[in-house]
Amino acid sequence: MVREGRALLLIPDPETARAPHGFEPAWMPVFYNPRMVFNRDVSVLAVRIYVERYAPHKPVHAVDALSGTGVRAVRYAVESTSEILVHANDIDPRACQLIRENIALNRLADRVTPHCTDANALLETIRREEPILLADIDPFGSPAPFAHAAIRAVGHGGLAAFTATDLAVLEGSKRRAATRKYWVSIAKTPESKEIGLRVLLGYIARAAASSDKAVRPVLSYYADHYYRVYMLVSRGARKADNMLERHVGNAVYCQQARKTVLGDECPSDEKGTIIGPVWTGPLSDGEFISALLNALEGYEYLETRERTRKLLQLLYEEASVCDSCIFYRLDALASVHTPRIPKISAVIDNLRGMGYRASRTHFHPMGLRTNAPYEAVVSVLRAHL
Ligand SMILES: C[S@@+](CC[C@H](N)C(=O)[O-])C[C@H]1O[C@@H](n2cnc3c(N)ncnc32)[C@H](O)[C@@H]1O
Structure with missing residues (x-):
């Protein structure tokens, strides 16, 4: 049993994850990675602020679609807001068992519901039954196979959160996989960390548009070995058209200038390599980040509080520099x-x-x-x- 944030969690014995190179969470019978506490601490804050600012109609129905031990669902219910009702799901029966035990351990039977099915199937079923305002997709590798169902499930004014750990694909080291997973043409560039994030956002934006929805990132960042993005979802074909027109387009890598810029033209006199489609709009919303920073004051117990503060401060500065530019x-x-x-x-x-x-x-x-x-x-x- 471990404590993470304000939650108590049963996790698999870490001895099961002893690999030749050290601790390997993927070897656990049910996945639990203590190194992702930072990701989850930020998530607790983001969900708190989302509910405060954008979800006036309570309760907020949420889906933690790839839940592992149930840690996110439990932490949202215990730490983000008492107004949330979460569906915690995993396809692996051993994970489902742990999810049930962790719900009981934290006395959340009335607010967290366990499921044991495919994430896309669950999202599709639940959206027919009740309006979902939060979908959290935290898979192994790419979230692309779940993007369409997640966005379809999230109602107008809802929030969709995605983690991606397939950085080699998104950053341009595996070009075929990038085309396959994200429908992009890509190249490795000096700013590949930002390009990867823009590829991910651009893909989710196009997935949203296919359901006549638009998305707007309120927080997106790179850390350790993953990207994490939070996007507000709104409904409407015209909104989707506007989003595609204004915020989805190309970037171009200019080899001689050693610079990637948004658009099709290099700053130098050269014909660059086109990368795209990518998200060309803002990566985060300064006001949302500022609200997170304020809320952090009330979360003095968070294990990664100082790291979270530093990241949010830097993201806030970045958000005030320009709406659409590559570093x-x-x-x-x-x-x-x-x-x-x-x-x-x-x-x-x-x-x-x-x-x-x-x-x-x-x-x-x-x-x-x-x-x-x-x-x-x-x-x-x-x-x-
Ligand atoms: C990275 S782990 C989740 C970690 C968890 N969210 C956390 O914060 O600790 C991904 C999980 O997705 C589950 N999974 C894989 N494919 C799935 C699918 N199609 N539907 C539902 N769950 C799936 C795996 O069993 C695994 O537990």
Whole structure:
């Protein structure tokens, strides 16, 4: 038995996950990864703020469609809000047994309902029975096989949350798999961490559009070995059309400039490699992040509270720099323009002094997010040698 957040959980014996290279959660008879506490701590906050801000009609019906031990469902019910009713599901009967035991252990029989079926089948069934306002998809690898059903299940004004751990695919190292899973043409670029997130969001947006729905990311980020995204869902063919027109398009990797930009044209005189379709709109909503930061004050017990605060602060800064821009990798730019890599803090100060907005990015330690054009960033780099 372990305690995570305010929940008590029965998990499989960690000895079952002893692999030659150390602890391997995938070897457990039922999956439980203590390293994903950070992901779940942020989730508890995000669900709390979503319900407070966007779900006036209570109770909020939620589906934790790939629940493993039931940890998310239990934590949402215990820590996010007492207004939530969660369906906790897993296809593996051993997981279902643990889900039932964890519901009982936390005395949540009236608020968390166990299921033991395929995630897509459950989402399809439940959406016919009651309006779902939150679907959480936390699979092994790609969430693509569950995206359509999750978005279809979530009602107008609802929230869809997805984890993706297939980073090699999303970031362009496995191009065939990217085409297969996400219907994109992709290339490996210096900013591949952000490209991967935009590929994922773009895919979910197109899945939503196919059901006459639109999505708007309120929080999306990269951490450790995964992406996590939270998107508000709204219904309407016209909204879906607007979303596709405004926020789904191409990016282009410009090899000579060592820079990927949104759109089809390179900042330098070269014909780049088109990547897409990707999400070209904002990755997060500054107001939503700010509400999460405020709420964090009331969650002093969270194991990853300081890490969560740091991430949210940086995401907040990034969100205020530009609505639609891809970060700059200073080391990549320096490799073609300057003999050394200048100090990132100095480059940021300089750009701000010139009237541009600029911040670091959570995607990369050598990354810089700014609304300054390519030539301005290069000139600042040169000036700082
Ligand atoms: C990454 S684990 C879930 C971890 C859990 N959400 C957590 O936070 O600890 C993915 C789970 O999905 C389950 N699963 C795989 N395919 C499924 C499907 N088609 N329908 C429902 N569950 C499925 C697996 O049994 C596994 O427990």
